[in-house]
Amino acid sequence: MGQGLPRYAAFAAVLAAAGLPIYIHAPKFYVDSYGVTLTQLTFALFLLRLLDVVQDPLLARLSAMTASVRGPMAWGAGAIMALAMLGLFAMEPLLPPIWWFAVTLAALFSGFSFLTICFYAQGVAKAAAMGDGHVRLASWRETGALTGVCLAAALPALLAPTGAPFALYAVIFAAAALLALWAMAPEWSGRGTPPAATGLGLVLGDPPARRLLLIALANATPVAVSSTLFLFFVEDRLDNAPAAGPLLLVFFLSAAAAAPLWGRAAARWGAWRVLMAAMVLAMVVYAWALTLGAGDTWLFALICIGSGAAVGADLTLLPALFARRMEVIAPGAADGFGLWNFVNKITLAFAAVTLFPILEASGFASGTENAPRALTTLTLLYAGVPLGLKALALALLARSGRDLKQETSHA
Structure with a gap:
């Protein structure tokens, strides 16, 4: 300890x-x-x-x-x-x-x-x-x-x-x-x-740091989207509002339990490779969520376990990779993590601004009987959009692999 x-x-x-x-x-x-x-x-x-x-x-x-x-x-x-x-x-x-x-x-x-x-x-x-x-x-x-x-x-x-x-x-x-x-x-x-740090310009002027910030943006947006719509998906798509609280707790507990396991895996196989595997897991989970409908609460509980585990890797390994780069270029790191916070928070603002107008345009109304078109829109926003964004994050990480493996293989 x-x-x-x-x-x-x-x-x-x-x-x-x-x-x-x-x-x-x-x-x-x-x-x-x-x-x-x-x-x-x-x-x-x-x-x-x-x-x-x-x-x-x-x-x-x-x-x-x-x-x-x-x-x-x-x-x-x-x-x-x-x-x-x-x-x-x-x-x-x-x-x-x-x-x-x-x-x-x-x-x-x-x-x-x-x-x-x-x-x-x-x-x-x-x-x-x-x-x-x-x-x-x-x-x-x-x-x-x-x-x-x-x-x-x-x-x-x-x-x-x-x-x-x-x-x-x-x-x-x-x-x-x-x-x-x-x-x-x-x-x-x-x-x-x-x-003392040397300013935002140094961080933004460093290509590996910029790539990591871009990966963080693409990777955090799926979580922001699915988190924003989580309660609506459980109540209106699964038709089981009382299960929302327990399912949310299952998600967070799974993330907490998985975080140290991802850390051990990264120590053995490298943070870059393990993070790639976690992104693939998240994509599988989002694809599975696309198939769910009313009454599929127990299946969704399994999805919460898988998605929570994947988030545990996101929260553990990506900041570690970024911190490793900050140690090299800006040991003070405050400016770097100010940008890191900004990137992660802007995704929640993006989710709030874009998702609800799209849902409203589809005719969706929470807590009421919704038409199939509205429920399909909810499902596509909750799982389909994150699936595409996660694929983008995976592609960016894979493309940056050579540099990140060299810089963070011992992170």
Whole structure:
């Protein structure tokens, strides 16, 4: 276990609990508790997502410029994140509810994004100090992150008997965040503190780094598309709305269980080859999903296991390959991971902007009896589009194979 890697897993778990699960929990909480309308939420979430995407390069610059005082900066960002979570769920709004929702979420995601960039940049220095241990560190980190997602997704339901599950969730999160920051303190201030980065231009001017960013864009978009449509697919295509929560948990648990196995496989056969195999697995799973219809819930559970396992490879191996390249060209890595975050987040914005208008044009309406044409459109968007995008990502990875194998065979 040594070398402080459990610290990275624990910190990743806390960060993950402030990410995707909040998009699941917070909107429904504000609708149920304060009567916020879906139209208000849609507009607020669009603006928040826009802010979240465009601020990452700026936060990356801030992280690079303050690398010498990363410990205090991390404590400050962590405190903002914890207080924002408490404000979001554990206190009455001090503004009209939709404005309070927007302000607290903006603070939460700003702290989350800054810490994520610092955390991944610090991981580059950590892996270098371990002797080229990028995949090993990524396996610990992403297993922790996926475990955090599972816990955060399930915790409000487990706390429901208390009568105030979200308030208690916020308190637990704030305490866990402070604990994780304390545990990471030796890493922020240790000998592994990275040097200052040299700017976005250096990263974008490097052909292997550009190729990896392009692969990440093509590879993350299928997950963004299928994640955006997951609940609709289960409720309307499979006709089994109550199964959505358990199936989502199966997906995340499969990703968490698979992440360390992909790491071990990469250590034996190389990250590039193993990532290719994981992409092929994802394509098989998406192709299978195209054949499903009403009542195929158990078959879809198998698909969730396969797709979750494939995502475990995406989250573990691609960042490790990118971190390995950052070690070579920009050891500070903050600017690089600012771009990495930007690329991954822009896919969610793309999914939100394009998918729903296409569904609406097909006549689809969630929770109602839909015509075959609308259900076919839903299936093609949920599985067919990701299948094509995954094939594109696989082709880009295969085309870049010679360089990536040489640069990352020991990642």
